[in-house]
Amino acid sequence: MRWSSAFIPTLRDAPADAEAVSHKLLVRAGFIRQLHAGHYSLLPMGLRVHEKVAQIVREEMNSIGGQEFLLPAMHPASLWKQSGRWDVMGDDMFRLQDRGGTDLALGMTHEEVFSHLATSLHSYKELPQLWYQIQMKFRDEQRPKSGLLRVREFAMKDSYSFDLEDSGLDRAFEAHHDAYVRIFERMGLNAMPVQASSGAMGGTASVEFMVPSPAGEDDVLVCDSCGYRANVERGTSQLEEVLDEDDGTTLERFPTPGVRSIADLAGLESQALAVQQIKTMVMVLDGELTLALLRGDHQLNLQKLQDSTGAIEVRPATTEETLEALGAAPGSLGAVGVEKIRVLADLALQGRFNMFTGANEDDWHLRGVSVEADISVSEWTDLREVEEGEACIDCGALLSVVRCIEAGHIFKLGRKYAESMGISVLDADGKAQIPTMGSYGIGIGRAVAAIAENHHDEAGLVWPMSVAPFHMLITVLDVDDRTSMRIAEKAETAFRAAGLDVLVDDRDARPGVKFADAELVGIPFRLTIGARNLEKGQIEFTPRSTGDTQMLDLDECIEAALKNVRSTK
RNA sequence: CGGGCUGUGGCGCAGUUUGGUUAGCGCACUGGUCUGGGGGACCAGGGGUCGGAGGUUCAAAUCCUCUCAGCCCGACCA
Numbered sequence: 001m002r003w004s005s006a007f008i009p010t011l012r013d014a015p016a017d018a019e020a021v022s023h024k025l026l027v028r029a030g031f032i033r034q035l036h037a038g039h040y041s042l043l044p045m046g047l048r049v050h051e052k053v054a055q056i057v058r059e060e061m062n063s064i065g066g067q068e069f070l071l072p073a074m075h076p077a078s079l080w081k082q083s084g085r086w087d088v089m090g091d092d093m094f095r096l097q098d099r100g101g102t103d104l105a106l107g108m109t110h111e112e113v114f115s116h117l118a119t120s121l122h123s124y125k126e127l128p129q130l131w132y133q134i135q136m137k138f139r140d141e142q143r144p145k146s147g148l149l150r151v152r153e154f155a156m157k158d159s160y161s162f163d164l165e166d167s168g169l170d171r172a173f174e175a176h177h178d179a180y181v182r183i184f185e186r187m188g189l190n191a192m193p194v195q196a197s198s199g200a201m202g203g204t205a206s207v208e209f210m211v212p213s214p215a216g217e218d219d220v221l222v223c224d225s226c227g228y229r230a231n232v233e234r235g236t237s238q239l240e241e242v243l244d245e246d247d248g249t250t251l252e253r254f255p256t257p258g259v260r261s262i263a264d265l266a267g268l269e270s271q272a273l274a275v276q277q278i279k280t281m282v283m284v285l286d287g288e289l290t291l292a293l294l295r296g297d298h299q300l301n302l303q304k305l306q307d308s309t310g311a312i313e314v315r316p317a318t319t320e321e322t323l324e325a326l327g328a329a330p331g332s333l334g335a336v337g338v339e340k341i342r343v344l345a346d347l348a349l350q351g352r353f354n355m356f357t358g359a360n361e362d363d364w365h366l367r368g369v370s371v372e373a374d375i376s377v378s379e380w381t382d383l384r385e386v387e388e389g390e391a392c393i394d395c396g397a398l399l400s401v402v403r404c405i406e407a408g409h410i411f412k413l414g415r416k417y418a419e420s421m422g423i424s425v426l427d428a429d430g431k432a433q434i435p436t437m438g439s440y441g442i443g444i445g446r447a448v449a450a451i452a453e454n455h456h457d458e459a460g461l462v463w464p465m466s467v468a469p470f471h472m473l474i475t476v477l478d479v480d481d482r483t484s485m486r487i488a489e490k491a492e493t494a495f496r497a498a499g500l501d502v503l504v505d506d507r508d509a510r511p512g513v514k515f516a517d518a519e520l521v522g523i524p525f526r527l528t529i530g531a532r533n534l535e536k537g538q539i540e541f542t543p544r545s546t547g548d549t550q551m552l553d554l555d556e557c558i559e560a561a562l563k564n565v566r567s568t569k
Numbered sequence: 570c571g572g573g574c575u576g577u578g579g580c581g582c583a584g585u586u587u588g589g590u591u592a593g594c595g596c597a598c599u600g601g602u603c604u605g606g607g608g609g610a611c612c613a614g615g616g617g618u619c620g621g622a623g624g625u626u627c628a629a630a631u632c633c634u635c636u637c638a639g640c641c642c643g644a645c646c647a
Contacts, residue, residue: 012596012608013581017640028580037639142570145640262646274646281647292645300645315570316644330647358647385645477606512607530606 001470003505007044009033010517020215022452023147025461029520031469038144038152045521046448048469048501050155053187053447054134056466057157060183061132064175066159069133071113077103079112083420088312094138094152106138111413111439114160115421118435124164124427127435130172132159134444146215148449149405155445161438162418164427169412169436173205176410176440180209183442184407188464189450191407194220195230197303198411206234209408209442213453216405221386225397233303236382237390237399242275244354249368251336256365260331262296265356265365278349278357278369280333282322285311285342289325291335293345293375294384295352301385308381309344326360334358335375336366343376346383405450413437461522462544465568470503471495472565473523475515477530479508484529487539487554491527494558500565519544525565527557543568 007030014024015034026032031046042050058068077095080086086093086105094106107113114131121129137156144151161172177193184191189211196208208231210220221228221235230236259265262279265272277296282289283305290309292300306314319329325341326333334357335343353370371377388401415434418424424432448467455462465471472495476488488504495502503523505514511530518526528540528549539557541564542549552560 009579011580016575016581019641034639142644143641260647279646281645294645296646298646302645316647319647322647328647333647510605510607510609512609515607517608528606532606 001501001503003503004507006503008517008521009043010520018147020146020149020449020453021456022149022215022449025452025456025520026147026449029461029522032148034147038141038150040148040151040445042445045469049448049451049463049467050444052467052469053451054155054157054444056186057134057183057442057444060179060186061130061157061159064130064179066130066132069114069117069131071107071110071133071135073107073136073138075105075107075113077105079116080105082422083112083115083417085112090312092139092141094140107135108137108139109156109439109441110135110158111160111417111437112421115417115423115437118160118162118418118423119421121162121423121425121435124425124433127162127164127425128168128172129162130159130175131162132157132440146449148445149215150217151445154443157442157444159440161440162423162435163437164425164433164435166436169414169438172438173410173412176438177207180408180410180440180442184209184211184447187447187451187467188455189407189447190454192220192222192229192404194404195234196409196411197231197233197307204412204414206409206411208406209410210402210404211407211450211454212402213405213450214403215449215453216403218404218406220402220404221399222402223392223395223397223399226392226395228392228394228399232385232401233301233307235386235399236393237386238393238396239348239390242352244276244352249354251366251368251370251374253359253364253366255363256332257363259363259365264331266296269356269367271367272356272365276355278334278355278371278375280335280358282317282325282330282333284313284315284317284321285309286313288342289317289321290342290344291338292383293335293343293349293371293377295346295348296356298346298348298384299387300383304381304383304385305344308379308383328358328360328362332358332360332362332364334360334366334369335377336360336369337374339376342378344379344381344383345371345375345377347380348384350380405446405453407447407450408440408442410440411438413439456522459516460520463522463524465524465565468522468524469501470523471500471525472502472561473505473518473521473526474502475505475518475526475528477511477514477528479506481531481534483534484531487534488529491529491558491561495562498562524568525561527561 009030011028014028018024032040096104134157141152163169191209191211194208194210196206198206219232221230262274274296279294279296281292283292349371355369356367359366390399392399415436418434424434427433474488476484478484492502524544526542537554538551540549541552541561
């Protein structure tokens with residue numbers, strides 16, 4: 001490929017609205033261009049990387065017995081109604097109607113369609129099956145952001161396993177786990193498997209593959225000592241037990257003028273440390289007003305609340321709703337004496353007494369609250385978000401919190417979808433059995449962005465060989481020099497014969513421009529042909545990652561470069 | 570969904586408060602001369618009607634109304 005005829009629109013400045021490094025660089029280097037919020041065009045360079053990532057995924061999926069499909073992106077609503085997710089998916093699903101008024105949806109995922117196909121399975125002899133595709137998904141994200149990291153239309157590899165027995169599902173899950181480890185390793189991503197929430201899909205085991213990056217949107221608890229890794233939406237820790245002094249204090253109202261927060265109350269009353277307070281959060285779960293109680297110094301994790309209740313829509317109550325339900329404004333809320341409202345309490349409040357909480361009257365609080373005696377707790381559950389520095393649940397060492405990009409997610413669905421979608425096979429005894437399913441995803445575009453996040457420097461992108469748009473860049477400094485061009489062509493032919501993707505920068509531009517573009521675009525190796533060195537019989541060879549240029553003798557430069565490339569591959 | 574900010578050539582921006590000639594700058598682009606190993610210089614050019622619609626006015630990028638779009642933060646600390 002000749003740069004002079006390639007479409008690689010590099011930019012000196014990043015668009016003003018780009019924030020994430022990958023976003024800036026992918027746009028500047030001419031890999032992607034935004035069409036609309038959450039919708040990006042892949043330009044030729046971007047598509048090359050995208051395809052290479054997809055190919056790695058494909059190869060590893062095939063290696064564990066996956067069969068590739070290509071399913072429609074647009075689905076009839078009926079299919080989603082059958083699984084029950086037409087309603088569950090809410091506003092995240094793009095919906096439309098055809099001319100006849102039939103409801104349709106753009107697929108956010110393909111459990112339904114694959115399950116529908118799986119109704120053609122009739123015998124246990126046909127199991128297990130492992131099906132996958134790489135197809136566009138559509139999600140009406142509330143807030144697309146960070147270039148390719150969070151978009152509304154994206155290619156995703158999704159696979160589904162069908163097994164008769166739970167042990168088969170375990171094997172499919174493990175196979176995916178190992179395949180994902182290989183996939184991310186091959187594309188240069190340091191992805192760690194992490195315990196995760198299963199979300200609204202239900203299911204048991206759930207593991208996310210997380211790539212550390214400041215551009216990520218997930219926080220992961222990491223224990224360097226024992227290897228514990230969990231998303232904060234799921235992870236727990238050992239909490240130091242609080243021994244409340246049993247000084248016989250009984251429930252008592254006391255005035256707290258102007259107190260509106262945990263900190264205010266702690267400042268007013270020396271006994272009312274945050275640890276001694278009950279934080280009362282008013283939430284609305286699928287329209288039902290619910291109180292979530294936490295220790296004053298703890299924070300609610302919405303996903304945990306959602307997971308423990310199975311609620312679809314979770315939001316904080318408005319001040320009006322709160323006033324109407326409890327009779328007080330936020331700042332003086334409490335659950336003491338509340339009977340008609342569902343009360344969820346975090347496990348850290350179990351057995352606590354002599355605590356402080358709001359009295360449900362503005363400017364009044366209660367002291368001497370015994371959680372179990374004074375509050376009608378409907379359910380005890382884990383609601384709080386673990387913070388950095390807490391003790392690892394497994395080994396007690398200090399946990400750190402690492403910001404990550406979710407690059408992959410595997411989980412066991414169980415029989416829920418198979419059942420609702422009507423999949424069943426006859427077992428060896430001739431009895432109908434519902435197969436158990438697993439669901440496994442990798443976002444291709446997000447992987448591209450994650451690689452860019454992890455492989456760049458001040459000058460630009462630094463692609464790993466495995467996903468580089470081109471492996472070798474031949475920069476010709478003196479395009480009008482016959483000898484230079486002839487050598488470039490010879491090298492190009494030789495490299496291509498060796499299986500490399502080669503780009504020749506034959507633009508009539510100043511060297512500075514070419515070098516700057518070369519570094520921005522991030523092709524792993526560069527051969528620089530300049531008349532000056534040519535006279536000395538030499539050519540330069542520069543790996544993008546180190547920038548260390550070595551001089552090669554003209555007559556052996558091709559072999560020497562290839563040797564170098566192979567040793568890095 | 571709440572809050573904030575922003576829409577002016579391909580990209581980055583100024584001009585808007587205090588309406589007033591042909592709407593300006595840098596980069597990019599075209600032609601030319603020179604230059605030729607890290608985004609070079611000079612000369613000459615092309616391209617926008619100021620997100621959209623409506624309104625006020627002799628006159629609107631600038632004021633008013635509506636609308637569309639984009640970005641950031643928040644949507645846990647009651």
